[in-house]
Amino acid sequence: MEKTHIQLWEECLRIFADNLSQQQFDTWFRPVTSLGFEGGNLTLSVPTAFFVEQLEERFMRIIAPTLMRVYGAGVKLFYSYHPVKEAPEAAVTQQSERPSAAVQRHPANPFQAQAAPEFDSQLNPKYTFENYCGSVSNKIARSIGEAIATNPKCKTFNPLFVFGHTGVGKTHLIQAIGIRIKERNPQARVLYVSARLFESQYTAAAMAKPSRVNDFIAFYQSIDVLIIDDIQDLMHKPGTQSAFFHIFNHLHQNQRQIIMSSDCAPSEMKDMHERLLSRFKWGMTCELESPDFDLRREVLRQRASQDGLDIPAEVLEYIAANVTDSIRELEGIVVSLLAHATVLNREITIDLAQSVLSNAVKIQKKTVNFDIVTQKVCDYYNIDSEKLFTKSRKREISDARQMVMYLAKRHVKMPVTAIGTRLSRSHATVLHALKNIEERMSLEAALRLDIEKIEASLTATPV
Numbered sequence: 001m002e003k004t005h006i007q008l009w010e011e012c013l014r015i016f017a018d019n020l021s022q023q024q025f026d027t028w029f030r031p032v033t034s035l036g037f038e039g040g041n042l043t044l045s046v047p048t049a050f051f052v053e054q055l056e057e058r059f060m061r062i063i064a065p066t067l068m069r070v071y072g073a074g075v076k077l078f079y080s081y082h083p084v085k086e087a088p089e090a091a092v093t094q095q096s097e098r099p100s101a102a103v104q105r106h107p108a109n110p111f112q113a114q115a116a117p118e119f120d121s122q123l124n125p126k127y128t129f130e131n132y133c134g135s136v137s138n139k140i141a142r143s144i145g146e147a148i149a150t151n152p153k154c155k156t157f158n159p160l161f162v163f164g165h166t167g168v169g170k171t172h173l174i175q176a177i178g179i180r181i182k183e184r185n186p187q188a189r190v191l192y193v194s195a196r197l198f199e200s201q202y203t204a205a206a207m208a209k210p211s212r213v214n215d216f217i218a219f220y221q222s223i224d225v226l227i228i229d230d231i232q233d234l235m236h237k238p239g240t241q242s243a244f245f246h247i248f249n250h251l252h253q254n255q256r257q258i259i260m261s262s263d264c265a266p267s268e269m270k271d272m273h274e275r276l277l278s279r280f281k282w283g284m285t286c287e288l289e290s291p292d293f294d295l296r297r298e299v300l301r302q303r304a305s306q307d308g309l310d311i312p313a314e315v316l317e318y319i320a321a322n323v324t325d326s327i328r329e330l331e332g333i334v335v336s337l338l339a340h341a342t343v344l345n346r347e348i349t350i351d352l353a354q355s356v357l358s359n360a361v362k363i364q365k366k367t368v369n370f371d372i373v374t375q376k377v378c379d380y381y382n383i384d385s386e387k388l389f390t391k392s393r394k395r396e397i398s399d400a401r402q403m404v405m406y407l408a409k410r411h412v413k414m415p416v417t418a419i420g421t422r423l424s425r426s427h428a429t430v431l432h433a434l435k436n437i438e439e440r441m442s443l444e445a446a447l448r449l450d451i452e453k454i455e456a457s458l459t460a461t462p463v
Contacts (some may be wrong), residue, residue, distance in 0.1 A: 042075055043079075080093045
């Protein structure tokens with residue numbers, strides 16, 4: 001039975017949901033419905049003209065291939081919305097401003113052994129090193145990526161295997177390598193492809209005829225830099241693994257660079273050929289860790305700047321302290337703030353951020369105690385906590401001890417006498433410490449920043 005236009009659009013929505021953050025999907029795609037699909041023309045109902053602008057500018061790279069996959073090549077996209085809510089009869093229908101070639105755009109044909117005059121690398125131009133925020137949590141992976149991009153002929157890191165959980169920036173990093181290589185050598189055959197697309201191409205070739213599999217392998221063996229995202233999707237796919245094994249061997253033996261990303265380390269992959277796993281470990285394997293506080297705040301600042309949003313520092317600090325696992329989730333929060341600020345004409349405040357976060361992440365409250373304060377301060381200053389309880393008067397120990405006193409009073413609400421007892425100090429010493437910290441805060445910006453970061457780590461601590 002032929003699918004209805006509603007069923008076809010629901011299929012598109014499932015694809016969007018799989019490839020976007022929950023926040024992005026709920027904000028920009030869940031309100032969109034299909035009005036009809038006839039004669040190759042797809043008409044979507046959107047809430048406002050602002051939605052059209054956002055879909056065109058932000059998400060056409062995923063919309064275009066999805067429409068081609070679900071509706072077929074040649075589909076034309078139209079949007080329908082009501083400029084005046086009280087006058088539904090005055091609906092406006094607007095055609096997508098993107099050229100038709102963008103809607104019909106598809107991955108490089110894996111069945112052509114000969115390269116097309118213009119080779120499409122499938123790289124997202126937004127994923128550059130220039131807008132890839134760096135910190136301690138991704139320093140090693142970024143440094144290696146830049147080394148490969150600067151000198152692709154050096155094969156010390158071939159293959160490069162980057163792993164980390166969802167949303168830590170793997171896709172951005174591996175595409176940034178490809179973009180930098182293309183900038184330095186426009187003739188280089190660099191190809192970015194998801195493992196899922198690679199697998200579907202191989203399956204289509206295998207179902208056709210044997211020569212198609214040969215063409216498929218020949219195409220991938222012609223690549224200079226092969227970038228495969230989410231390589232773990234090849235688990236439980238023995239046929240595709242076998243094809244990739246031959247491609248991998250050919251590229252590696254011919255000094256071609258191979259770059260892979262995964263949500264787990266090679267050692268954790270199940271149902272993957274051992275001979276393939278061993279090759280994953282030939283070069284460099286590095287982990288992208290969960291973004292630390294500085295990275296989360298910088299991602300928010302940069303994304304807000306790109307969107308033309310003026311987010312107050314205290315709002316950035318609040319979001320960075322409470323959204324801790326995923327860069328993708330952080331970007332989704334900015335999208336939601338943009339929607340609220342633009343559509344609802346609301347000022348971006350802590351209250352608005354709290355409202356947005358309450359729908360996006362689970363903010364867990366924790367009762368902060370003296371021990372937690374002590375540990376957070378020592379972790380921040382890289383000091384052994386036991387030294388705080390000694391008679392040491394070294395400046396770094398004394399400053400950390402005073403910080404503990406100040407934060408214990410502020411966040412734990414401990415009596416001054418109790419704080420002194422825990423640190424074997426007198427009532428007068430604690431009072432002096434509290435006054436000293438308060439006076440220094442009014443003069444020392446660095447100290448204020450230290451306190452903000454430690455307090456953020458306290459409020460972000462899960463139960």
